[in-house]
Amino acid sequence: MSRPFFAKVNQAVTNDLRNRLDWIGIPFANMGSSSHALRLLDYACGTGLMSRVFGPYVTETRGIDVSPNMVASYNARARAAGLSASTIEAVVGDLFDTRNPSPTGAEWEGFDLATASFAFHHFEDVVHAARCLKDRLRPGGVLMINDFLEGGDLKADEKGEPIEGTEGTWAVHHHGHEHGKKEHSTHQYQPAQVEDEPGWDRAKMAASVVVPSFTIEGVKKFFTEAGLVDVDVVIMDKRVYMEFAGQKLWRTILFARGRRPVDARSEL
Numbered sequence: 001m002s003r004p005f006f007a008k009v010n011q012a013v014t015n016d017l018r019n020r021l022d023w024i025g026i027p028f029a030n031m032g033s034s035s036h037a038l039r040l041l042d043y044a045c046g047t048g049l050m051s052r053v054f055g056p057y058v059t060e061t062r063g064i065d066v067s068p069n070m071v072a073s074y075n076a077r078a079r080a081a082g083l084s085a086s087t088i089e090a091v092v093g094d095l096f097d098t099r100n101p102s103p104t105g106a107e108w109e110g111f112d113l114a115t116a117s118f119a120f121h122h123f124e125d126v127v128h129a130a131r132c133l134k135d136r137l138r139p140g141g142v143l144m145i146n147d148f149l150e151g152g153d154l155k156a157d158e159k160g161e162p163i164e165g166t167e168g169t170w171a172v173h174h175h176g177h178e179h180g181k182k183e184h185s186t187h188q189y190q191p192a193q194v195e196d197e198p199g200w201d202r203a204k205m206a207a208s209v210v211v212p213s214f215t216i217e218g219v220k221k222f223f224t225e226a227g228l229v230d231v232d233v234v235i236m237d238k239r240v241y242m243e244f245a246g247q248k249l250w251r252t253i254l255f256a257r258g259r260r261p262v263d264a265r266s267e268l
């Protein structure tokens, strides 16, 4: 089934972020006369939305996703665009696995920017997730995420038109596993989830949603608890239409950024 709304959501996010480069707060590459290196980690990369958003402004991109299907699609797209593996490549991994976080090694550390797009609503422990991502940044590097704002939904009718007066939280929590039972997160995410890609499975995607949305204060709190500083959260002016957990909704997207402290003592 073709899901054309995804392209519109991705375009809206792309436009918004490219208008907010200053807000993200790192010296992007290829701007004006500067020619420094800039390394991006696109975590839970899927097919690479954030890698495409920031591609023009970074010199090296590394993706990680727990889904082999996603990683295969990501790398196939990058090669089809004529980009080499040294410029952009994704691997299968899970940084949040407490027993065996992967990938490891110098190539997977010291990033200037780490992103996790439409991903935190899948993570069981958001403080742990933000801390693991922070640890892969250079001191002064930035974590930037996007996700959905609690209370920012509007119901849509059968044709997808917004129904005025229905502002609220309409995306519901479809947990695929028992509450209170701690499962390892990788068990929830197979196979891949993006709908216009082979391997898409709507039921599994709904089952892997832990929370449908976040408050601004909630995101600020877990970023701060993870040891990030210079934290800020902004929301997109216009809602975007999407089908989420089986419902037709207009949803509000939030962006959050936080910086790894330059002074390591402030992380203790």
Ligand SMILES: C[S@@+](CC[C@H](N)C(=O)[O-])C[C@H]1O[C@@H](n2cnc3c(N)ncnc32)[C@H](O)[C@@H]1O
Pocket: 043, 044, 045, 046, 047, 048, 049, 050, 064, 065, 066, 067, 070, 093, 094, 095, 096, 116, 117, 118, 119, 122, 123, 185, 186, 189, 192, 193
């Ligand atoms: C809704 S998709 C978003 C993909 C992409 N970031 C985007 O914005 O289009 C969520 C992605 O998170 C991945 N994912 C979920 N849990 C993960 C984990 N613990 N580690 C890495 N990736 C994970 C899924 O495999 C999926 O590709």
